[in-house]
Amino acid sequence: MSRLVIISNRVSAPTSESGAQGGLAVALSAALQESNGVWFGWSGEETDHYTGHINFQRNFGVTTATIDLEAQDIDEYYNGFANRTLWPLFHYRVDLAEYERGFAGGYERVNARFADTVVPLIEDEDLVWVNDYHLIPLGQKLRDRGCANRIGFFLHIPWPPMRLLHSLPSHLALVTSLFAYDVVGFQTEDSLEAFLDYARHQLDVEVDAEGFVAYQGRTVRLIACPIGIDAVEFRASANGPVAAEIHGQMVSSANGRAMIIGVDRLDYSKGLQERFLGYERFLASQPQRQGGVFLLQIAPPSRADVQSYQDIRATLDELSGRINGEFADFNWVPIRYVNKGYPREELAGMFRAARVGLVTPLRDGMNLVAKEYVAAQDPEDPGVLILSRFAGAADQLTDALLVNPHSPEEIADAIAQALAMPREERVARWRPMIANIEEQDVLWWRRRFTDALESVQPAAVSAS
Incomplete structure (x- = not known):
């Protein structure tokens, strides 16, 4: 060329x-x-x-x-x-x-x-x-x-x-x-x-x-x-030594609890406030699940000189603190909210350790995190992708659990469905998604x- x-x-x-x-x-x-x-x-x-x-x-x-x-x-x-x-x-x-x-x-x-x-x-x-x-x-x-x-x-x-x-x-x-x-x-x-x-x-x-x-x-x-994404490279990363070490650390840290993961740049378009409210609704409506699940939200800051980005960070700090204050126990914190980024090899290990990938932007051109989450999964025991209908990736990843990110009830219901989903259904949903990701790669x-x-x-x- x-x-x-x-x-x-x-x-x-x-x-x-x-x-x-x-x-x-x-x-x-x-x-x-x-x-x-x-x-x-x-x-x-x-x-x-x-x-x-x-x-x-x-x-x-x-x-x-x-x-x-x-x-x-x-x-x-x-x-x-x-x-x-x-x-x-x-x-x-x-x-x-x-x-x-x-x-x-x-x-x-x-x-x-x-x-x-x-x-x-x-x-x-x-x-x-x-x-x-x-x-x-x-x-x-x-x-x-x-x-x-x-x-x-x-x-x-x-x-x-x-x-x-x-x-x-x-x-x-x-x-x-x-x-x-x-x-x-x-x-x-x-x-x-x-x-x-x-x-x-x-x-x-x-x-x-x-x-x-x-x-x-x-x-x-x-x-x-x-x-x-470079699906072959990312799947190799998910099976590599760095990801394996991080995966082991996450499994140990989870201590038998199911992990939900979100990875997003700190931006109002990513629907993080709505995501936290949906997760809060899940905790309130599923009291039997409290103590057995946690949300790891990774959100590295960006555009710190723009006021609207300062506002969203302040809102999320307040929301995560309020939700943790309301639901946490002496040995369990429902939200682990982290304002830093991680290399892709480490993220691959975190993705594989997560039972649920939560990707709920209010509007997104594509969203490659959704594809990376799917690519990182264990083919024999994959996690479940919850994906906003308003992400470009929703056109391709139709076997995800598609939600309206503005609806806390839809997010809460999807989390409950994902955590209860049997392995056979998880595999059946994952296979066509990974096939699309590998065919229509970078x-x-x-x-x-x-x-x-x-x-x-x-x-x-x-x-x-």
Whole structure:
């Protein structure tokens, strides 16, 4: 395949402890290793004055190229427009979205800086793959600078319904900028249809049978392409020595109790408050289960500079304390709430030790934790996945116990059902889920997207 130039907001250089990387980092690293490509983006570091200097590194088969950003860039582009405007809006939380001109200006400025800096790195035959909501206008800015390569864009989070998107002052410019790409990928058919609904009503366009949409002389192919995990690697991790040691520790720590596990970044979209309330309802309605089960919730903090993230942390601290205070006994605590992250090899051992995996986001583009939980299970004695209907993964993992995360009663009932489920039913539910995860893994995702990108005709570049 052609060389890939992958562009994302952050770059996470592979390390010898690759398990510390998130799902997206693992997915992109695998694609780059296969294509001998380059991964470009922000280093995560701050500089006093933006210079455009690129720091090149090569680690474990992946070449990375990173830039530092000024404090104003980070405040307006990242903390501002990306995470206080687009993130809540795209996750259906219009009530939390903040609209400030300074945020929008910083978003445009940083996208322009990305374009100026990365253009010299792009060779004639390269495929350019832009990732996620931070960089929606980047394709148009690359075209404005003469880039005629095939350029694709993949959105890792949900695309919101038209009526919600209308609340964004710059919604029309944001949507039309996507027509600078040759391929635009979404996690689910639901997100793709939401985009098309906007395009039909606001731009008066139609889609053909192969997913192509034309607007003002530009044609883009739209595809639904759910991201997967490296299922083979993760299952191997779950059977490895690190996971085995952690599994043994968790079994010993559980002391005969059934463990329920949740692993989520600390974010209001993950439904953690609703999850705690559902678990509380379970404890109250199943008094005979008290003392025989516990919830391990791992929730590493993120975006600590954004007020809404400070608020959710304070809420969860209060909730976990109240639930433990109400139900705990001298030798049992119902919630173990941990604000730190763990390497993937260790998480694999925790997943295997858990009788129930609780994945209940209010809205999620995909949610790879659901897939990792399933992949980590013992085929002879698997646990049960409880999954939100509003996670993209619910379209694929239909044999999970699907719940409405807004309903404490549904969560409580699903926990009770999962804990009582006989082994035969657990195995019968697990097998089709692991088959899907192994078939539509991260390599399938990458090939589906890059094959679509390679199959289109290169764009004609108009003058800026």
